[in-house]
Amino acid sequence: xxxxxxxxxxxxxxxxxxxxxxxxxxxxxxxxxxxxxxxxxxxxxxxxxxxxxxxxxxxxxxxxxxxxxxxxxxxxxxxxxxxxxxxxxxxxxxxxxxxxxxxxxxxxxxxxxxxxxxxxxxxxxxxxxxxxxxxxxxxxxxxxxxxxxxxxxxxxxxxxxxxxxxxxxxxxxxxxxxxxxxxxxxxxxxxxxxxxxxxxxxxxxxxxxxxxxxxxxxxx
Amino acid sequence: xxxxxxxxxxxxxxxxxxxxxxxxxxxxxxxxxxxxxxxxxxxxxxxxxxxxxxxxxxxxxxxxxxxxxxxxxxxxxxxxxxxxxxxxxxxxxxxxxxxxxxxxxxxxxxxxxxxxxxxxxxxxxxxxxxxxxxxxxxxxxxxxxxxxxxxxxxxxxxxxxxxxxxxxxxxxxxxxxxxxxxxxxxxxxxxxxxxxxxxxxxxxxxxxxxxxxxxxxxxxxxxxxxxxxxxxxxxxxxxxxxxxxxxxxxxxxxxxxxxxxxxxxxxxxxxxxxxxxxxxxxxxxxxxxxxxxxxxxxxxxxxxxxxxxxxxxxxxxxxxxxxxxxxxxxxxxxxxxxxxxxxxxxxxxxxxxxxxxxxxxxxxxxxxxxxxxxxxxxxxxxxxx
Numbered sequence: 001x002x003x004x005x006x007x008x009x010x011x012x013x014x015x016x017x018x019x020x021x022x023x024x025x026x027x028x029x030x031x032x033x034x035x036x037x038x039x040x041x042x043x044x045x046x047x048x049x050x051x052x053x054x055x056x057x058x059x060x061x062x063x064x065x066x067x068x069x070x071x072x073x074x075x076x077x078x079x080x081x082x083x084x085x086x087x088x089x090x091x092x093x094x095x096x097x098x099x100x101x102x103x104x105x106x107x108x109x110x111x112x113x114x115x116x117x118x119x120x121x122x123x124x125x126x127x128x129x130x131x132x133x134x135x136x137x138x139x140x141x142x143x144x145x146x147x148x149x150x151x152x153x154x155x156x157x158x159x160x161x162x163x164x165x166x167x168x169x170x171x172x173x174x175x176x177x178x179x180x181x182x183x184x185x186x187x188x189x190x191x192x193x194x195x196x197x198x199x200x201x202x203x204x205x206x207x208x209x210x211x212x213x214x215x216x217x218x219x220x
Numbered sequence: 221x222x223x224x225x226x227x228x229x230x231x232x233x234x235x236x237x238x239x240x241x242x243x244x245x246x247x248x249x250x251x252x253x254x255x256x257x258x259x260x261x262x263x264x265x266x267x268x269x270x271x272x273x274x275x276x277x278x279x280x281x282x283x284x285x286x287x288x289x290x291x292x293x294x295x296x297x298x299x300x301x302x303x304x305x306x307x308x309x310x311x312x313x314x315x316x317x318x319x320x321x322x323x324x325x326x327x328x329x330x331x332x333x334x335x336x337x338x339x340x341x342x343x344x345x346x347x348x349x350x351x352x353x354x355x356x357x358x359x360x361x362x363x364x365x366x367x368x369x370x371x372x373x374x375x376x377x378x379x380x381x382x383x384x385x386x387x388x389x390x391x392x393x394x395x396x397x398x399x400x401x402x403x404x405x406x407x408x409x410x411x412x413x414x415x416x417x418x419x420x421x422x423x424x425x426x427x428x429x430x431x432x433x434x435x436x437x438x439x440x441x442x443x444x445x446x447x448x449x450x451x452x453x454x455x456x457x458x459x460x461x462x463x464x465x466x467x468x469x470x471x472x473x474x475x476x477x478x479x480x481x482x483x484x485x486x487x488x489x490x491x492x493x494x495x496x497x498x499x500x501x502x503x504x505x506x507x508x509x510x511x512x513x514x515x516x517x518x519x520x521x522x523x524x525x526x527x528x529x530x531x532x533x534x535x536x537x538x539x540x541x542x543x544x545x546x547x548x549x550x551x552x553x554x555x556x557x558x559x560x561x562x563x564x565x566x567x568x569x570x571x572x573x574x575x576x577x578x579x580x581x582x583x584x585x586x587x588x589x590x591x592x593x594x595x596x597x598x599x600x601x602x603x604x605x
Contacts, residue, residue, distance in 0.1 A: 072347045082289060082344020113417025115345055132425030133342055134351070134503065136583065137417055159347070 023097075023175035026056045030095045031174055036152070037094075040064065042087030043077040044160045050089030058170045061091055063108075063117050063155030065164035074159035081159040082115050082133065090122060092152035097174035099144045100151050105170075106131050107138040109163035114139065117165035121145060122152040131165075221252040221409065222314070226359065227272060229258025229318075230281075234271075237261055237285070239306030241314055252409045253314040254401070257321065257360055257394075259330025260286050261303070266468070267476045275329055275457070278481045282459045282488075283473035286333040287343045288316070295337035295488060296461050298471055304346065316349045317405050317415060321357030321394060322493070322501060322519020327534030329459045331491045335423060337459070339489040342422045352401065352585075353420035353504035354394050355493060356517035358537030361394025366573070366601035368514045368559060369541050377523055377533035385521030386444055387538025392509045392517045396580075396590045403587070416584035421493040421503030428503070431456045431492045438495050441555045442516055444540055445499075446530075449522055454531040459488035498556050499540075505585040508594050511576035512569065514559065514603065515541040544604070559604055566604040573598035 024031055033054045040049030047066025052059065064087050066075025074080065076087035106119045115133035122128075124147055132139060145151075155165055222241075224232035232255040235241065241249045263269035263280035273279040285293065285301040292300045307313035324330040336343055345351055354361065370391060374384040404415035421427035429435040433450040440447065449455060463485050464470075465478035493501040499516040510517065518540070521533035543549035543558040563569040577594050580586035586594075 080289075080344075081347050111414035111417065112347055113419075115418060116347070129424055132422055132427075133344065134353075134418060134420040134422040134427075135425050136419070158344075162347075 023173055025173055027054055027059065027172055028056050030097070031093060031172070032056070035093060035095065037090075037092045039090045039092070040088070041090070042079070042085065044087050044157070045075050045077060047075050047160060049087065050155060050157070050164070052089065052091045058168060059091065059153070059172070061089060061119075061153055061155055061167040061169070063089060063119075063165040063167075064157040064160045065162075066160045068161045072159075072161065074161065076157060076160040079157070079159045081112070083158055084118055084127060084129075084156045085158055087158070087160050088154050088156040090152055090154050092122060092150055094150045095174075096147050096149065096151060098146040099174075099176065100147065101142070101144040101171075101173045102169050103140070103142050103171045104130060105138065105140045105168045106165065108165035110165065111162060113137055114165065116158050116162065118156045118158065119165065119167045120154060122150065122154050123147045124149050127154060127156075221254065221405070222250040223254040223256065224258065225256045226258060227262070227274070229255035230260055230262045231264075231271065233258060233303055234261040234264050236307060236314065236316075237303040237305075238265060239310070239312075241307050242310050242312040246310060246312075248312040248314070250314045252405055253316045254405060255316070255318050256398075257324055257328075258318070259320055259324045259328050259333050261473075263473070265474050275459075277460075278462070280462075280464075280473070280477070282329055282332065283462075283464075283470060287336060288333075288349045289344050289346050291336055291343045293337050295486060296470065301471070304348075313348055315405075315408055317352070317401050317408075318349070319352040319354065319394070319397060319401060321354040321359070321361065321392075321537075323357065323359035323535050323537055324519075325490075325492050326455070326520040326532060327359070327457050329457055329490070331428065332459050332488060334420065335428065335491055337461075337488045339491050340423070342424050342428075345418055349418075350404075350415045351418040351420050352397060352416075353493075354392070354397055354507060355421075355501035355504040356390070356510050356519060356537075357392045357394055358390040358519060359535040361398075362389060362391035362537070364393035364395060364509075364597075365391055366509075366514065366569075366598050366603055367391065368544070368601075368603045370539065374524070375521060375533075375536045375538070377521065377528070378535050382528050382533060383523045383526040385533040385536050385538055386524050387518065387521050387540055390517050390519070390537035390539045392507065392537075396507070396586055396594070397505055399587050399590055400585055419503075419505045419585070421501070423491070425503060427494050428491045429494045431490055436492060436495050437497075438499055439497055439555050441553055442499055442540060443552055443554055445522075448530060449532065455520075456490045456492060456532070457534060458490050460484045461486040461488060498542075506576065506580040506583060507585075508573055508576045508580065508598075511579065512572040512598075513542070515539050516556065563604060566601075569601075569603045570595065570598045 038052045044066040050064040079085040119131040120129035262271040290302045407413035462482035467476040469475040519537045521538040523533040577591045
């Protein structure tokens, strides 16, 4: 009897409760500025490893760059033009609320184009390149992806000369927003069960998965 | 500067690969190199080598590295190499500009240069190389102009009496980009001004795909194009990994081939550009006719008769005009929008040309004089008149 009462109370509460992981819009809440980690790797002789700046609405990531010598030698120690090498700036969170969705813009002042500075996602520590090395000097796109243990962005400047590349992330969203009509249509049992299922997924480890890419544009 | 077109462009790449850009006093010979509509090398420095060979069955020419940056040749179990290995070791590499179009993809086995023999990753370009792909063009480009319905004159498929192609000649020009690159190369060599950024289809960008109708996104029902043309035996000319025998150096493509004919160890996977709903290629430099099209522009054709009937007629790209009106295209079952639906009127077409030309100009792939001439050409044309 007591158990049945508790279930009934839970079902009633579930009718009026939001899902356990409501979507986060913008860099707010668990993804607010200050919750992310910025790291740079590799050594850029005489140069900078890159910077990250973030507000509630937009993230701007600038890649590393060093002085250009007359013989186009790499400023990144061990770096080779066009190959993702040791010199990289990473911008990461270990808070996972799937899916992550965002708009991105990427450009460079490097006359070589975007083949020399590579931008993409870090999903569970693995690079997923978004920038097109043969595409336009400014590129845009929209992505929705899922991660297991960590999510973020990177710029790898490969040889890190001839100017830095810049990525902008806007319209960031984490977690799924329920459809407005769904709340009314859901029966209380389904609501309660749905919340429990989401809590279970959050505690499970999952391999990174990429959902459909959405509309990338090379600004033809 | 050394400049070669088609087979002499392949020779230019071979020249660099062999280290011939270094003279007897260890000085650089050519400051610049411009291989044009060429995507591989030639069979030189090997017994029985035919430097004029065009990669017909059992011909040497695709052995060894075809790419500019050091990259492993996994599919052929060969070490990491590049065309620039010898000149890099001696500091005698030229600045290189290469440009090519669709026919080189389908006939001349070009994309191995871009994605290697495993065809699973974009091979980066070094800083001394610029690559420009002119989408939907025939070998060397067409005659240009704004003719919505050029004469349906059969084109000849070159070499070995291959017959005639089903489609009229592809008019998309490579002249304008050549004008850009001529100036760009001169400035690069003489005062260090970098050329425009490379532009070409890539796997990463989703514009380089498997050579199937589905992967390409090639619509069914475009008049004159049967689905059978996309079958592997009819479509892209592939690279074969040959076993030339124990005296042949597979790494450097030198030595003595002794197996004739050679066994085919593997078919190297090829890639092709993705197309839009009209069958026009996506990726590469922006061009006016591609961005304000009057039809489907192909880098290939279909052989109409003879031994190769129904197979791709190499080197000679074709054009399939759009219907003029919606009624025309519906009557033909043509899935492509008609000229009337796209542009509305002659002025609408000229406006589209102007937009396309300004886009190419702003990105550095069209000179001002050519931009003006193209718009004037569109204005003087009879499109939707």
